Amino acid sequence: MIRDAKPTDASALASLQSYLDAPSPRLLASFASLGTCLVSVVDGPTASAGSLVGYVLLIGGDDVHLAELVVHPAHRREGRGRALLRAAIDRQEPGTRVTLAVAADNDPARSLYESVGFRPIDYRAGFYDAESVEGSKDAVVYAYDAA
Template sequence: MIRPARPADASAIAALQSHLDAPSPELLASFAAVGACLVAVERPGGEPVGYAITVGEGDVHLAELVVDPDHRRRGHGRTLVDGVVARCDPGTRVTLLVAVDNDPARSLYESIGFQPVAYRPCFYERGGAWADALVYAYDVPE
């Protein structure tokens, strides 16, 4: 189940963000001004087990998506991406970036219909090393 984030979710979302390789606390602090945040919960009234932050008007960028490792492989990531797409108007382009070596995420996005459209060398910093990223895009059907 997904729903829009609520102010009471802030600490749970911040804890979830710590699971990202390259978290952006600034984005988390400002998403309400620049985009939207959906959370995945396993039951109504439950604590968030994942979230997706989008930014942009018109075309949308999926800036962060994370699911707690203890709750992965239960469909939360797919439900969040589907929720992002469902909130877009037909013809909207949804983009995202993913590390080239993040096979589970790439598989998820490709299974939904996202296609790689660009390559970003040395995009993510991981403990002093750099990882390349792929830009994926999905055009919401008319």
């Protein structure tokens, strides 16, 4: 299930954010005033039902930037990242451009973004701070134009 994040989700969101290479805690803490945060929740009768296992953070107005997308490692390859992306895109008004930046060597993420219709529009050498990211410091910028 995908739903809007609530203020009571703050600690679970912060925990999930720890799985990102370059998290922005201040950005996540202020999502309510900056944009939208959607969460993926475990469904079903299990002990962990209702637990947050992923989120997507979007900021902006006329054009939107996908600032963070993360799914807990134990719930990857379940379609949760794709579902979060689709839900984020489906909420946009026609003509809205959604952008994002991803490490140039993050092939799984790039494949996911391309599979839902994002296309590369720019390459930024040295985009990521050398101390905050493992692997490539370069980024590929993607865009999706909502129809």
